[in-house]
Amino acid sequence: MKFVSLLRFATLLAVSPALHAAEPIKIGEIASLTGKEAAFGQSSHKGTVLAVEQLNAVGGVLGRPFELLSEDNQSKSGESATVARKLLSREKVVALLGEVASSRSLEMAPIAQRAKIPMISPSSTNPKVTEVGDYIFRVCFIDPFQGTVMAKFAKETLKARRVAVLTSVSSAYSVGLAKYFKERFLADGGEIALEQKFAEGDKDFKAQLTAVRAAGVDAIFVPGYYTEAALISRQARELGLALPLFGGDGWEAPQLIEIGGKAVEGTYYSTHYSPEDTAHAVQAFVAAFRARWNGETPDAMAALGYDSACVLADAIKRAGGTEGPALRDALAATKGFAGVTGTTNMDPARNASKSAVIVTIKDGQFKFVQSVAP
Amino acid sequence: MPPMPKAHLGFLLALVLGGVLSGLSDRIDPYHLDVLIGVGINIVLAVSLNLIAGHTGQFSLGHAGFMAIGAYATAAVTIFLGPHLIGDTAAPGGLAENTLFGSALLIGGLAAALAGLLVGIPSLRLRGDYLALVTLGFGEIIRVLLQNFEPLGGALGLNGIPAYTTVFWVVAAGAATVFTVGCLVRSNYGLGFLAVRDDEIAASAAGLDPARYKVVAFTVGAFFAGIAGGLFGHFKMTITPSGFDFSRSIEIVVMVILGGLGNTVGVILAAVLLTLLPEFLRPVAEYRLVLYSLLLIGLMLARPQGLFTFRTHRAVPRA
Numbered sequence: 059m060k061f062v063s064l065l066r067f068a069t070l071l072a073v074s075p076a077l078h079a080a081e082p083i084k085i086g087e088i089a090s091l092t093g094k095e096a097a098f099g100q101s102s103h104k105g106t107v108l109a110v111e112q113l114n115a116v117g118g119v120l121g122r123p124f125e126l127l128s129e130d131n132q133s134k135s136g137e138s139a140t141v142a143r144k145l146l147s148r149e150k151v152v153a154l155l156g157e158v159a160s161s162r163s164l165e166m167a168p169i170a171q172r173a174k175i176p177m178i179s180p181s182s183t184n185p186k187v188t189e190v191g192d193y194i195f196r197v198c199f200i201d202p203f204q205g206t207v208m209a210k211f212a213k214e215t216l217k218a219r220r221v222a223v224l225t226s227v228s229s230a231y232s233v234g235l236a237k238y239f240k241e242r243f244l245a246d247g248g249e250i251a252l253e254q255k256f257a258e259g260d261k262d263f264k265a266q267l268t269a270v271r272a273a274g275v276d277a278i279f280v281p282g283y284y285t286e287a288a289l290i291s292r293q294a295r296e297l298g299l300a301l302p303l304f305g306g307d308g309w310e311a312p313q314l315i316e317i318g319g320k321a322v323e324g325t326y327y328s329t330h331y332s333p334e335d336t337a338h339a340v341q342a343f344v345a346a347f348r349a350r351w352n353g354e355t356p357d358a359m360a361a362l363g364y365d366s367a368c369v370l371a372d373a374i375k376r377a378g379g380t381e382g383p384a385l386r387d388a389l390a391a392t393k394g395f396a397g398v399t400g401t402t403n404m405d406p407a408r409n410a411s412k413s414a415v416i417v418t419i420k421d422g423q424f425k426f427v428q429s430v431a432p
Numbered sequence: 433m434p435p436m437p438k439a440h441l442g443f444l445l446a447l448v449l450g451g452v453l454s455g456l457s458d459r460i461d462p463y464h465l466d467v468l469i470g471v472g473i474n475i476v477l478a479v480s481l482n483l484i485a486g487h488t489g490q491f492s493l494g495h496a497g498f499m500a501i502g503a504y505a506t507a508a509v510t511i512f513l514g515p516h517l518i519g520d521t522a523a524p525g526g527l528a529e530n531t532l533f534g535s536a537l538l539i540g541g542l543a544a545a546l547a548g549l550l551v552g553i554p555s556l557r558l559r560g561d562y563l564a565l566v567t568l569g570f571g572e573i574i575r576v577l578l579q580n581f582e583p584l585g586g587a588l589g590l591n592g593i594p595a596y597t598t599v600f601w602v603v604a605a606g607a608a609t610v611f612t613v614g615c616l617v618r619s620n621y622g623l624g625f626l627a628v629r630d631d632e633i634a635a636s637a638a639g640l641d642p643a644r645y646k647v648v649a650f651t652v653g654a655f656f657a658g659i660a661g662g663l664f665g666h667f668k669m670t671i672t673p674s675g676f677d678f679s680r681s682i683e684i685v686v687m688v689i690l691g692g693l694g695n696t697v698g699v700i701l702a703a704v705l706l707t708l709l710p711e712f713l714r715p716v717a718e719y720r721l722v723l724y725s726l727l728l729i730g731l732m733l734a735r736p737q738g739l740f741t742f743r744t745h746r747a748v749p750r751a
């Protein structure tokens with residue numbers, strides 16, 4: 059935890075003296091730095107800060123340094139709209155980066171759209187986010203793709219025919235991902251033997267898991283967040299269920315292993331990138347991130363936060379300026395941008411089409427399994 | 433001195449002020465406008481809860497639930513019925529649009545009032561902590577129902593709500609709430625609320641019906657909370673069930689307690705203070721909420737009777 063104002067100061071210090079005369083390009087970032095989803099928000103924020111510092115170290119773009127203005131929304135609804143207005147009207151930012159959670163991205167989006175200022179969500183995977191308007195982009199894949207990837211994975215790699223789905227009904231992310239998974243899995247000839255529901259914050263899943271045990275399935279799909287996923291894995295093992303469990307990018311957090319312990323061994327999830335990827339760009343990013351943030355290993359949110367700032371910088375360079383409409387066109391034309399989370403191509407619906415990574419947990423470590431192209 | 437004409441005058445002045453501010457709203461910085469509207473909505477919420485918790489003494493932790501009902505009902509009217517009623521060609525900010533929004537707000541308020549009535553009835557048998565638990569449960573039920581109701585967006589919430597809320601609507605709602613609650617409590621009838629708060633048994637012995645007063649307080653309070661919800665939804669353009677959770681209710685309760693239970697002016701000032709404080713604390717980033725909570729604790733220790741309560745007023749207000 060640190061003062062963002064200090065970070066801003068550090069960001070400015072990183073600017074070489076020759077550029078002092080140039081007016082900085084202001085970028086607004088909105089993240090859940092405190093509150094329920096602070097783990098995601100902090101990761102994403104650290105990635106973005108690193109990207110901006112690196113860009114400034116090489117002189118920024120168009121001879122102008124970047125100035126990152128970060129605002130917290132306490133993971134609360136209603137706050138993102140207020141800070142979006144603040145960044146747009148008070149700070150005159152040229153673009154907005156954020157949010158991790160789809161429901162909060164949906165709050166910022168209409169405001170960015172009205173102001174004709176491009177907004178890039180690093181990791182909101184719900185399809186509705188970019189449907190708000192033509193100024194709204196994202197640098198991650200969307201839930202239909204993730205659902206498809208996991209359905210294929212369940213069928214081809216896990217050889218599962220009958221699957222149980224445990225959905226968190228209090229999260230739009232979970233409901234959406236479950237829906238796309240089911241559609242694809244059924245279309246591929248699989249069978250959804252059982253559907254059970256829970257809510258975020260639940261601690262006891264024995265009732266649902268007992269029903270799963272009775273249904274006699276091959277695998278359990280849990281499209282939720284890491285806390286519940288870890289608890290479900292633990293309780294499944296306690297009930298003697300030795301089935302493979304698998305989920306989506308909501309599982310991605312060190313807390314999954316901290317809470318799940320041995321029970322999450324052999325579980326799988328899909329995500330945006332793996333720090334184990336041997337690609338040069340990934341390894342350089344991991345090393346830089348560790349050096350900047352006390353040896354912390356960057357997770358997918360950090361990598362996407364990093365990429366969101368880099369995609370924006372690339373678009374500003376190609377647009378030759380920071381005017382809203384020109385920048386929007388440049389962002390929409392993003393093709394073959396090589397980032398940490400793979401190659402980003404903007405599709406006509408302003409979603410990044412890129413490959414997903416499947417990760418498993420082995421000996422208390424996240425292990426890369428395979429990469430699935432779109 | 434009869435206070436009624438003064439109250440009417442104040443109400444009219446507030447409407448004029450709202451009109452003027454609304455006319456100038458293009459020149460006000462959007463961020464300041466956002467905070468201003470947030471302040472107004474919180475005043476409506478705090479003053480309406482004050483009728484229930486402060487004047488009538490019924491501790492309610494479900495105010496966000498009423499707000500949610502109002503927000504969803506109002507948004508449902510403008511999203512699903514709006515296009516059929518005024519068509520797509522209505523001028524933005526025109527008469528048709530404002531009439532639609534006004535009626536939608538009224539429907540939202542009435543829907544919330546109905547819920548208030550439903551919560552008010554079981555509260556006849558409960559008091560104190562037990563009532564607090566019932567209202568808490570009610571708020572959670574509303575949230576969970578909305579989360580599971582797909583036609584209204586489910587967990588993702590309702591998006592694409594038209595931005596109808598203007599400064600005028602917020603000021604008008606704030607003025608109407610303060611006016612109604614103020615006049616109600618100062619009226620002969622309204623003395624009954626205070627009597628129920630001070631001593632329920634004595635109130636019944638004096639021939640008052642505490643049950644009726646409680647139900648009226650819940651219904652009227654919920655009505656205005658519903659209006660506040662409608663204004664909130666048409667201002668943020670997105671509403672999610674998780675935005676109306678328990679902590680939202682607590683925020684409103686804190687405003688009422690900090691302002692002083694039953695002290696309308698104090699509650700208004702507290703609503704203003706507690707909305708502006710987090711904005712002023714933005715520069716300290718992650719430490720904002722720690723500082724905010726410390727300030728709250730400090731304020732409560734320094735002024736347990738309410739920040740803005742300077743006289744110990746008992747049941748009988750100045751008539």
